[in-house]
Amino acid sequence: MSTLRGVGIGQGVATGPVVRMGEALPAPEKQTSTIGADAERIRARDAVADVASELQERADAAGGAAQDVLEAQAMIAEDPSLQDEIDARLDEGSTAEWAVHDAFAGFRTTLEAVGGYLGERAADLDDIAQRVLARLQGVSAPGVPDPGHPFVLVARGLAPADTALLNLDQVLALITSDGGPTSHTAILARAKGIVAIVGVVDAASLADGQTVIVDAAAGSVNDAPTAAEVQGVAERLAAREAEDAAPPEPGALADGTAVNLLANLGKPGDAADAVARGAEGVGLFRTEFLFLSSAQAPTIEQQRAAYIELLAAFEGKKVVVRLLDAGADKPLAFLNDAHEENPALGLRGLRALRASEDILREQLTALAEADAATAADLWVMAPMVTTVEETEYFTTLAKDYGLKTTGVMVEVPASALLADQVLLHADFASIGTNDLTQYTMAADRLLGSVASFQDPWHPAVLRLVREVGEAGARRGKPVGICGEAAADPLLAVVLIGLGATSLSMAPAALADVRRMIATHTLDDAKRIAAAALDTSDADAAREAARSAAQR
Structure with missing residues (x-):
């Protein structure tokens, strides 16, 4: 027996036979067309349109975070610049197959050179080109693959279009050799509740038909389990099913300390699933869905209707709405379409809203009107707040519109280090661990080449979280976590130990986090957090926390 290691997603476990992902189609040979450029152009455009349509259909069927990813792929497929590149090669007499292959390869190289969000999207081009x-x-x-029986899928990586629509009755678990805790595969696996381990370097050694145990909680793959070990997995699964069948309880530590477990949502239609899974409210409602598909900003009436739909689903419960977070990976022509060399450090979040204050004021108006028409406990926060002055500007403006509870996202080291002053003006802080990690580690969270740096377990990130947690305790202000880190059950315990008073995550992660925190007291959480802090890198912090939790 040998044990392969990677980064586990969630606390699930599964066992079954390995089925490996099929190999990519070989690159076509460069050949001269025998039917002419016009006929080849029709073939190419029809194929691209069919693929874009298929991706959009998958997006509509998937919903949630997967929908955003797949819609972005559909848009890439029909990018006019890419079409021009294909046409140029067809005009030179090549076949549609070669033109598509070579154009996508060239476009990929261009995007990689640009870096940032576009650099990360380069990897998506491979999947689109293959289709x-x-x-x-x-x-x-x-x-x-579809072998006709349940299996453990092993792949180098998994395209978003495939991850989004995995048949969970067939795919018992997912093992990838590539990817990290914030990769598309990890994010979508977490959102769908798939047992997954990413970044398993030796995954290629696993053979078709080989029985394995995939233990996400331990981040391990047992490639030669005994009959007793397989039986142990069956017992763990039965226990989890029994727990999941029981009505979910509010989040609490073993000593009774309450920790609100909230849901991250991308549109009102996601509310029903969150409620069914025991979400105690919403810790992050992303409002971008109203803006990203429009050539112009939505009206106050359109926004109000969407907010009322959301708030009505959480009567009497806290709902934290994040104002439009545009810029960087979400440019909007009507907000900020100016080219920026490094958009992640440019005009985004509150900066962009402040530069187009009419859009900010319209959003505040719609939220205030929706609040007045419903009985939820509405909290409103601004994204990408960096300074104390920005905090004072936003909270003052929001309260002028009658919004009672106003706070800020802490996503950059500056606001974390000044949290004591920020919380003089804000009613609460919500830490976005994805961006906080990005800016702390100087590693674009959407760029695969630096994915190894994008780990919220890094002690530098955890120390910034502690700064905010301690400031919240001093000021008597709540501090929430709404990044991907909150969905990692062990890291959730650490975050509580650092001062977080609520955790918000993909609804599918709620059960595992609820189970994990219920096994530790507040003193335990502080001790485990201290162990993680007293290390020098993310892997060491993760292992120190795991050892401390076992003690």
Whole structure:
């Protein structure tokens, strides 16, 4: 027996036979067309349009975080610049297959050179190109295999289009050799509740048909389990099913300390699933869905209707709404379409809203009107707040519109280090661990080449969280966590030990986090957090916390 290691997503466990992902289609040979450029152009455009349509259909079916990812892929497929590159090669006499292959490869190289959000999207081009080539060749696109029985899927990486629609009755678990805790695969696996381990370096050693145990809680793959170990997995699964069948209790530590467990939502339609899974409210409602699909800002009436739909689903419960967080990976022509060399450090979040204050004021108006029409406990926060002055500006303006509870997102080291002063003006702080990690580690969270730096377990990030937690305790102000870190059950315990009073996550992660925190007291959480802090890197912090939790 040997044990393979990676980063586990959640606390699940599974066992079953390995089925490996199929190999990619081979690159087509460069050949001269025998049917002419116009006919090849029709073939290419029809194939691209079919793939874009398929991706959009998958997006509509998937919903949630997966919908955003797949819609972005559909838009990439039909990018006019990419189409121009294909046409240029067709005009030179090449076949549609070669034109698509070479244009996508060239576009990929260009995006990688740009870096940032576009650099990360370069990886998505491979999946799109494969799908278009398959259409042109009349074959099935490489994707998730269907062996006719439940299996553990092993792949180098998994395209968003495949992850989003995995058949959970067949795919028992997912093992990838690539990716980290904030990769698309990890995010979508967490959102769907898939047992997954990413970044398993030796995953290629696993063979088709080989029985394995995938233990996300331990971040391990047992590649030769005994019969007793397989039986142990069955017992763990039965215990988890029994716990999941019971009505969910409010989040609390073993000593009775309450910790609100909230949901991250991307649109009102996601509310029902969150409520069914025991969400005690909403810790992050992203309002971008109203803006990203429009050529102009939505009206106050359109916004108000969406906010009322959301708030009505959480009567009497806390709902934290984040104002439009545009810029960086979400540019909007009507807000800020100016080219920026490094948009992650540019005009985004509150900065962009302040520069277009009419959009900010319209959003505040719609939220205030929705609040007056419903019985939820509405909290409103501004994204990407960096300074104390920005905090005072936003909270003063929001209260002028009648919004009672106003706070800020802490996503940059500056606001974390000044949290004591920030919380003089804000009613609460919510830590976005994805961006806080990005800016602390100087590693674009959407760029695969620096994914190893994008780990919220890093002690530098944890120390900034502690700064905010301690400031909240001194000021008597709540401090929430709404980044991906809150969905990691062990890290959730650490975050509580650092001063977090609420945790918000993908609804599918609520059960595991609820179970984990219920096994530790507040003193335990502080002790485990101290162990993680007293290390020098993310891996050491994770292992120190795991050892401390076992003690």
